[in-house]
Amino acid sequence: MNPRSCVNIHKEWDIVGARQLGREMAKEIGFGTVDQARIATAVSELARNIYLYAENGQVCFEYIYTNSQKGILMIAVDTGPGIKDISSVMQDGYTTSGGLGAGLPGVKRLMDDFDIESTVGEGTKIKAIKWIR
Amino acid sequence: MDENLKELIINNSDSIVDNWMNEVGRIKAGNYTASISDELYENTNREFVNVIFTSIQNQGSSKVVEEFSEKIINLGWPLSYITDGLQIFRRVTIDFLLAQADQVDSNHFSNVLTSVDEWIEPLIRQLVNEYSGSWENILSLQRVALQELSAPLIPVMERITVMPLIGTIDTDRAKLIMENLLEGTIKHNSEVVLIDITGVPVVDTMVAHHIIQAAEAVRLIGSTCILVGIRPEIAQTIVNIGIDLSKFPTRSTLEKGFTKALEITEREVVDLHVKNQGIEDIMHSLKGE
Numbered sequence: 036m037n038p039r040s041c042v043n044i045h046k047e048w049d050i051v052g053a054r055q056l057g058r059e060m061a062k063e064i065g066f067g068t069v070d071q072a073r074i075a076t077a078v079s080e081l082a083r084n085i086y087l088y089a090e091n092g093q094v095c096f097e098y099i100y101t102n103s104q105k106g107i108l109m110i111a112v113d114t115g116p117g118i119k120d121i122s123s124v125m126q127d128g129y130t131t132s133g134g135l136g137a138g139l140p141g142v143k144r145l146m147d148d149f150d151i152e153s154t155v156g157e158g159t160k161i162k163a164i165k166w167i168r
Numbered sequence: 169m170d171e172n173l174k175e176l177i178i179n180n181s182d183s184i185v186d187n188w189m190n191e192v193g194r195i196k197a198g199n200y201t202a203s204i205s206d207e208l209y210e211n212t213n214r215e216f217v218n219v220i221f222t223s224i225q226n227q228g229s230s231k232v233v234e235e236f237s238e239k240i241i242n243l244g245w246p247l248s249y250i251t252d253g254l255q256i257f258r259r260v261t262i263d264f265l266l267a268q269a270d271q272v273d274s275n276h277f278s279n280v281l282t283s284v285d286e287w288i289e290p291l292i293r294q295l296v297n298e299y300s301g302s303w304e305n306i307l308s309l310q311r312v313a314l315q316e317l318s319a320p321l322i323p324v325m326e327r328i329t330v331m332p333l334i335g336t337i338d339t340d341r342a343k344l345i346m347e348n349l350l351e352g353t354i355k356h357n358s359e360v361v362l363i364d365i366t367g368v369p370v371v372d373t374m375v376a377h378h379i380i381q382a383a384e385a386v387r388l389i390g391s392t393c394i395l396v397g398i399r400p401e402i403a404q405t406i407v408n409i410g411i412d413l414s415k416f417p418t419r420s421t422l423e424k425g426f427t428k429a430l431e432i433t434e435r436e437v438v439d440l441h442v443k444n445q446g447i448e449d450i451m452h453s454l455k456g457e
Contacts, residue, residue, distance in 0.1 A: 047338050054370060072370070072401035076409060079372040127410055135373045135380075141409030 041095040042082075044113075050082040053094040060096050061107055065167055074107065074165055077145045080138045081111040081161060087132055089115020089158065099164065106147070106166035117155040125151075173283045176268060177261055178225060185217050187260045192253055204245075212240070213253075220257055224287045230294060237298035250295045258288050319345040321352035328429045329358040330422070334367030342378035349382050353391050360429040361386055364422050366397030376411045383416045392432055394418065396425035 040060065042053040057078035061071045078094060085092035092113030099108045123129050125143065130136035139161075143149040148164040177184060192213050196204075219236045240250065265280045266272055318341050322330045331349060353361055363379065365371065371379075383393035395418040398406075406413060419425040430436055 051336050069401040069404050072405045073408060075370045076372050076405045079370050079374075080409075083372065083374055135377045135411060137373045137410045141373060141411075144408050144410060145405065 039095050039097040041093050044082050044085045044092045044094060045090070047086055050079060050086060053082040054078045057094075057096055057107075057109060060098070061165070064098055064105060064107060066107070066165070070165060070167075073145045074109075077142045077163060077165075078109060080142050081109070081163075084138060085111060085113045085115070089113035091115070092158075104166050106164050108162065108164050111161045112158065113160075114158040117157055118151075118153040118159055119155055121151060121153060173265060173280065174224065174287075176265065178221065180264065180268075181221055184260055184264055185214075185221075187264070188217055188253075188257055189213055191256045191260060195252055195256070212243075212245075215239075216250075216253055217257070220254070220291065223291055233291060233294050234298065237295050241299065241302050247296065247299045250299070251292065254288055254292050254295075258284055261287075315344070319348040321348050321356075323352075323356040323358065324426075327357065327359040327433050328362070328426070329353065329356050329360070330362045330364060330426075332364040332367070332422075335369070337368060337375050337378065342375075345378065346382045346385060350385055350389060353386055353389060358391055359433050360392050360394060362394050362396050362422060362425045362429060364397040364425075365395065365402075366399070366422070368402075371402050371406060371411075373409060373411060376406065376413070380413070380415070387416070392417070392429075394425045394428060396420070396422045 040056060042049060042056055044050065044053065054075050058071050058075040061074045066074065082094050085094070092111065092115065095110045095112070097108050097110075099106055118124055124139050126136075127140050128136040139151070142161075142163060146163040146165050148162075150162040151159065153159040189210075193210075196209060215236065219232050222232050237250075261284050262280055265284070266277070269276055269280075317334075319331065319333070322332070324330050329352060331345070331352075333345070337345070349361060349363075352358070363382070365379070368375065379395065383395070386393040393416055395413065395416065398418055398420055417428065419428060427437075
């Protein structure tokens with residue numbers, strides 16, 4: 036099994052910690068500067084969502100390898116209120132906090148694979164993968 | 169009884185100090201103080217044990233303890249040096265007092281423990297407080313220093329102002345940026361404000377949102393905001409994530425932004441040498457007539 040590194044998100048500054056870990060791991064495995072910036076931004080969005088809406092959660096990273104390619108997997112888990120209507124939060128411009136509403140759809144565009152599951156009252160789990168081209 | 173014990177250890181301070189010095193010398197390697205020279209270590213130890221005795225003798229004389237803790241903090245020694253030292257002192261003293269007694273019953277035993285605790289507790293409390301107080305002090309000073317650095321506004325020329333941003337932007341800083349930007353724009357009477365984000369590591373939706381709001385607010389008070397210092401990777405990320413920055417002008421570097429600002433304020437940079445050359449040419453042509 037690949038080792039997994041995690042950052043707990045409780046305070047606003049934990050977002051910076053998660054971002055730095057994500058960027059470092061992306062750099063380590065060989066992503067270019069543009070993809071590093073993409074990954075760091077995606078981490079920033081996911082971690083900020085945890086901080087804003089769930090208050091408590093974790094962002095984890097691990098390397099993944101297939102026969103033909105390698106990449107980085109990030110998993111953002113929280114035990115917050117959950118998302119009632121996932122299709123609406125994946126729309127551009129949808130926001131409940133007065134922000135731009137580009138967070139989750141933005142992450143989906145920044146990353147290659149994106150998967151979200153959420154149960155109201157239990158929490159949300161988001162998995163996203165970026166492959167090295 | 170308490171006074172008797174106190175007298176006993178003060179009269180026998182030499183042997184207690186010897187025991188203590190031996191014990192403390194032994195933990196030096198594991199105490200993060202290994203790099204300190206033996207001479208300084210021994211002198212400080214001696215001073216430390218004197219402070220302990222003075223404090224016991226005077227029922228907690230805070231002045232001496234304060235001076236000593238200040239010295240240790242300035243030397244940058246770890247807090248564990250103090251706590252370890254006091255624990256050892258507790259152990260050594262209890263051992264000594266119990267060895268002195270002819271017979272040890274439970275009454276005497278608990279009496280010794282209580283007395284030694286009463287001597288040591290206030291010392292630990294005061295020293296730890298001094299230490300944490302100095303850390304808190306440093307932290308709050310750094311917070312102030314950071315805040316002063318967080319959103320500077322520089323008037324570079326009449327009607328043109330620059331705000332260079334370096335480092336992560338959080339909610340508090342975003343507020344400060346907005347306030348300083350608006351206040352400064354009005355104070356310096358600037359027509360153009362350049363926000364430079366060369367030093368901002370990540371531009372996510374939150375940072376973009378705050379910049380857009382700040383620019384919109386600047387527009388409301390009648391000035392123009394130009395976003396400069398957009399690195400290529402940041403530009404790509406902004407496009408990917410779908411942030412719309414089309415409402416206000418952007419430039420890749422501060423230099424280009426400044427040229428644009430001059431254009432907006434209807435001015436230009438003129439090369440003096442070339443200008444003088446031009447005048448000389450005119451003079452020549454006049455003379456030639």
